[in-house]
Amino acid sequence: MFIRNAWYIAAWANEVNDKPLARRILNEPIVLFRGKDGKAAALIDRCCHRAAPLSLGKVTDVGLECGYHGLTFDCAGQCVAVPGQDKIPQKARVRSYPLVEKDEFLWIWMGDPEKADMATIIDYPFHNDYKKWPHKHGLYHVKCSYMLLVDNLMDLTHIGYIHGKTIGGNPMTHVKADMVTTPTEHGLKFTRWMPDSVPPPSYLKAVPFEGNVDRWQEFEFIAPTSILQWSGAIDTGKGARDNRDQPGFSLRLYHGLTPETETSTFYFWSTANGYQQEDPLATELLYQEIGKAFLEDKEVVEDQQARINELGEDGLVDIVSDRARIHMRRTVDRMLAEESRN
Amino acid sequence: MFIRNAWYIAAWANEVNDKPLARRILNEPIVLFRGKDGKAAALIDRCCHRAAPLSLGKVTDVGLECGYHGLTFDCAGQCVAVPGQDKIPQKARVRSYPLVEKDEFLWIWMGDPEKADMATIIDYPFHNDYKKWPHKHGLYHVKCSYMLLVDNLMDLTHIGYIHGKTIGGNPMTHVKADMVTTPTEHGLKFTRWMPDSVPPPSYLKAVPFEGNVDRWQEFEFIAPTSILQWSGAIDTGKGARDNRDQPGFSLRLYHGLTPETETSTFYFWSTANGYQQEDPLATELLYQEIGKAFLEDKEVVEDQQARINELGEDGLVDIVSDRARIHMRRTVDRMLAEESRN
């Protein structure tokens, strides 16, 4: 079951051009493309004539032309040309989806188009700020429910166990982090501090810390599928908790988790370099390291999904570190319940 | 649902020899082989002893010997030998299927054997005429219902869209072709003329036309699964419509579409060279070009099948160019309805 009345990331804006792109979202086959005017559009990826995927077609001056018999559709899904006849059958149209380009994302609305309010799309100004937050983005296809990836990000005690070679470090440091959680209108925020801790391998590759650091993780979950992260570290003894605007390590991550099916997810992620902005190599290195860490997550959550597929979730036991995760799940369940009532 | 009381192409005659060949037809596992006398036979591909596939066995002087414990079956499916015992159990037999070798095809009858009338097998004399119609044949496995492949051949406006690099050319030439359709006892015929048109790439490879051509396509659909094609082109201005017996380009194609399963098909096809009969290279080139064009079809219809599997065919809209296709579908539906009544 999916929340339908919500904005989902359909693609990175630069993935979509005049060559149609097929992508399954909330288990519907979608075709994304840009018209000759550069505006991006999303249609159901099935021609209304003989069901051929429109993504096999091409963009013409008047719209997206089916590659089988040449019917053409505009960005609203209206058929505007049928080869061999002047009259367009009245029913010749395909479903279109609201699609908005913002902050390097293409956001799609899978629910009732009347309810699609652009004002509710998340702001992520860092994607427009290449000077202060130079960044790169990636996309992973993960064979698990998007919920398991959100779960993963709501219980950071996993970092010491899964990410020992990258962003992890001593498991106990993460287990004992000082954590403050705050509910928000659309989810929750939490901040975690690991004072006087050993910097993990990825941090050391970025900055040659000589001793321990005060390390922080700020996470905001915005239902149903976005997590905004700001993390970093400053030499212990510099008063990081009172002032994070000091030399050290700092990054911003966007985690956007778009369901492909009930058990597979597109993981849109970006890494922004907040510590050595003038150095493109630092931006690249950060991207590589985080990309590696996310592959470590991918392996575990895919195996977790396989077990859940087989044995379900009955009998699972919550522990103390699940607190934020449970809050997140309740938020999502509430949205689902609300949508099914309407 | 399949039409069972009909002849289907089981194999090219030269595919079958004394090494058994496993092939699924109408979703039944069949083994094809030739006895020592050279006669081809078809049995269900399951030994009646322990269910091993008979296609793992070998042909002996008395029949097809199971490769597991040596039971042997004659061409009628009767068990004729059980190692270790003289008495053959009465129930020891496997289903056999009427099989007829004709015009380089092996035709199988999947329905009630009593109704199998050899006289109703299609004549295709061109396969026996290597002098006037030198030819080659191919076999493609296509992951779609055979109906989608028949559909494909009943609406030739697709040629301009799919086959631009081979037999296509300007889409509008095909859309505007002058078409005459005639119902027949077992399907329909149609003839299409594209006068004064640009010859497509494959035609130009075959014949160095210097200007436009008058191009024709003659198709006959014989239910449920055969399409016989004669196509060609002659320099514009030579009066092709009144006399096609002039130098130019001409080919005959057999399209035989045998269901493997509800959503996969064996596409038996042959290409006969009617324009440069004395040149084996011309025959080979024609075969290569048409083989390429059919792979272009294969890609589209497989994707079309995937969409239909998921979203069904509800809400699809017919257009003018569907006329022959709709007639063909009605013929097939009538046969299915008739068979289910009996």
Added chain:
Amino acid sequence: MFIRNAWYIAAWANEVNDKPLARRILNEPIVLFRGKDGKAAALIDRCCHRAAPLSLGKVTDVGLECGYHGLTFDCAGQCVAVPGQDKIPQKARVRSYPLVEKDEFLWIWMGDPEKADMATIIDYPFHNDYKKWPHKHGLYHVKCSYMLLVDNLMDLTHIGYIHGKTIGGNPMTHVKADMVTTPTEHGLKFTRWMPDSVPPPSYLKAVPFEGNVDRWQEFEFIAPTSILQWSGAIDTGKGARDNRDQPGFSLRLYHGLTPETETSTFYFWSTANGYQQEDPLATELLYQEIGKAFLEDKEVVEDQQARINELGEDGLVDIVSDRARIHMRRTVDRMLAEESRN
């Protein structure tokens, strides 16, 4: 349907060490590992916290630590550590399975633990006797029900048909073997003699017989999944039937067939060299030859399973050589019926 109250081979003892091993048995995901004390244990391969496979974790001083959030379980499945909290939730435990190491096997009990009686585990002293029975072992994954592999070993007339290149030879030799079958408490035994027969290729590779041999096969089926085999050959004319303690060829095989799923099996097999004990190359050669022969079986039984999956077993006809097989099947059916009554 599986017999649950029985010992199954879970692994070769040397497969399991302090790196956890995932293996599906009777369609349950199991993790096998050795604690720091060297004792092997078996748990369900699902953490009771978030369902991650425990096989992704690692062995610590106190047990098996989950690789996701660090919960740790002892050999009995009791959770002994939850990072970040002192109190272990009462329900935090996972299922454990009785596991016994004996004769180079790890035997697992998949049923009611109260009924697990170590005294009923099969004795196979040859695995502990490297002097008289030097041996090697293998493991094949076979995509068929374990019953088809037991079937295979209960009707040895297949040897001439399947194993012509290895242990086979003239099919009629096997069909006409002199066979005596004896029911036992837990299955059956049979002995087959093929006097004055041509030694098959694998035998000739092992021993340069100059003429015919008297060849024997002694098989014991111990329900539900073990077959113990002693086979060999001695020059004809030496009175082999009265005295097999003469120079010639002799081997012991263990066939242990553990269901992975209803239609896949782990085939644990060992080959013991009883004819040239002082020569490691002879032991190796024997292992290679038998390994080849079992791959010949694997091919046939997998295809047999595919047919049975599709067409079932209705209408199959028993023949004379099925006698031992039928006895075996009745034994297994009786055990299943008995277990379902309790």
